[in-house]
Amino acid sequence: MTPLRRLLILVTAVLLLAGVGTGVVLHAASRAARESRPQAGGPSVSSGKVTLTQKGRLTFVNAAAGPQRTAVASVPSTDPEAGRTASGLKCVRFYAAAGTGICLQSVPGVLKQSNRALLLDADLRTLRTFPLAGTPSRARVSPSGRFVAWTVFVSGESYSSAFFSTRTSVLDTRTMKLTPSLETFSIALDGKPYKASDVNFWGVTFASDDDTFYATLNTANRTYLVRGSLSKRTVTTLVQNVECPSLSPDGTRVAFKKRVLSRTNLWHEYVLDLRTLHETALAERHSVDDQATWLDNDTVAYALPTDGKVGSTDLWTVPANGTGTPRLLIAGASSPAPL
């Protein structure tokens, strides 16, 4: 082949591939633009004021197409089908309790994704901003609103490297003292002091005493439910194979996801009685990969991927005692938090 011919083929290929690449990007950009316009048949979403002190409402992150996509929105708890009121605040993950809110954001930068946590007051105004070390994953506020916890997923620089970790931080909103990583807490594993470099925590849930919390601890390929004390800076393992615990409002039970087949991402939702350590499987048969939320002492809500739509979830509920069937709560939504 002559050099000229080679060059011709190269130039043609570059033009062709550049065309395809540009097309792909333009297609994605126009889809993004489409998703920021309301769709026929979608839920009605109106911009309005969302406050965290409105009793009887349920907040969530809106995923319905329209300008308020990914915005924190709320609906009446008794009528979740009603029109959504959406705020101007956009989050990847959100939670709120007693007038305190936490919003985890992920903003594209030039060199990297810029992630941050926003501490919010009852009017969703930002009180403080915290830079995050990785991709937002879980967020929780204690029932009193005093403590806030979030988990991010820190990745290595290459997907072939054996390096991944989670980082869970706890913030005392009264003193603004931040515990950057729960990994500094002392661990009692099966009653014995435990230290390891591969410890990871995620999915904190707070009790109403503003000291006790529950979380997932992962080490040596095992996951544990731990009970922790914020004042003593300790955690103690309770049972194995428990992830993303969520404490019931009465503080007696924990809803969690349990890996049902090792080495796969297949989880079923269970409820653990903290007194008897008895587990009850819930009626949801789909794999649940979310930190569930108790709407009341009898009902658990969680997100499931929307059928046939990557990047969107629906909120479902199921009775906490293992009976009944799952019911669709809100289509196109995630991060539920009852006010």
Next chain:
Amino acid sequence: MYLADRSAPKEPLAGRGTTTTAVAPVVFALGAVSLITDISSEMVTAVLPLYLVTQLGFSPLGFGTLDGVYNGVSALVQLTGGHLADRVRNHKLIAGLGYGLSALCKPLLLLVTALGPLTTVLALERTGKGLRTAPRDAMISLSTPPERQGRAFGVHRAMDTTGAMLGPLAAFLILRAAVDGYDAVFGVSACVAALGVLVLVLFVPGPGKQREAVGSGKPPVRVGEALALLRLPRLRALAGCAAMLGLTTVSDAFVYLLLQRRAGIGEEWFPLLPLGTAAVFLLLAVPVGALADRIGRRGVFLAGHLGLLIAYALLLWTPATPALQYLVLALHGTFYAATDGVLPAAVGDIVPEQLRASGLAIVGTSQALARFCCSLAFGAAWTLWGDTRALAGSAVGLLCCAAVAGLVLRPTAGRPR
């Protein structure tokens, strides 16, 4: 007489020795292929965690099952790729298959959304990488006269690293243009990968020249012959030293983690630390490679490890200076510049042409496996003794290994390098 002595090229091939400082066009062509391919694969790497967590809704542990899949596998594939390339006497073919396999995986990322298939696709992508490494380095080695190997590998590594730095930039620019446009990132990545394969096909010469040099009438290279390479004392020494030093080379992730803790760097800057290393590697790869050709590869290779040792010492000492992070990253980048291309350049001196890819794979694999073992051991030591003592242990180990390597690799009569 060592078998290695017979391998020393008798005379430069036509077109290769006309100018004294030029790097063979093949090296630039392969460098361009690596640059383009690295843009493609680093685009995916940069957004993959974000895609898995925010789009597919995987939890951290779901992603955790992804890692560890490739450890060891990639290193063993490298051996296979090296041997196959020698066996079929067609380095371009095997390297092309490797690049092609990785390129094919990119559009597949658009189709799979479950963790199992996704893991398979990523494992195939890494298999492609393992397959192409040894034949590619063999092509660089075979196209360059012995006295300019260091520079040639330096040029290649600098181009490769440029691609690695451009990839994330491209990915995040796409995500800014199209919100949640992960499919666009994968699509563009596929186009870029295809371009890389095309450049390889068009501009990297096939085995014609090589056949002439190696002799096409000979029977195919057997596994036994490749294994017999281990009987070459100098290759054994080099592979042994690479493994020994690899055992005390703390993996990048740990270095960045320690640096972040010691220098008090904000967590949000953590993803940018590898860029610091890469920038220094990029700047120094060519001059240090050329220096290795002039003053001897052994010296530069050992000096690189000395740089790493100083970086360890700085992390242990933690002087209260704002320059700490820059110094450590500069030393870390220098370490890569002085070792990553210099090691294969040194292999080129020892291994006969018809077994070049196998020889490169043997040394590369022993280093990769040793580094993997070091990762595991360092993690365990960190757990048992804490990070300071684990790092101190690695530093002492590195010092001892470097001293032994200095002795083992010392020049023998008649072979000044």
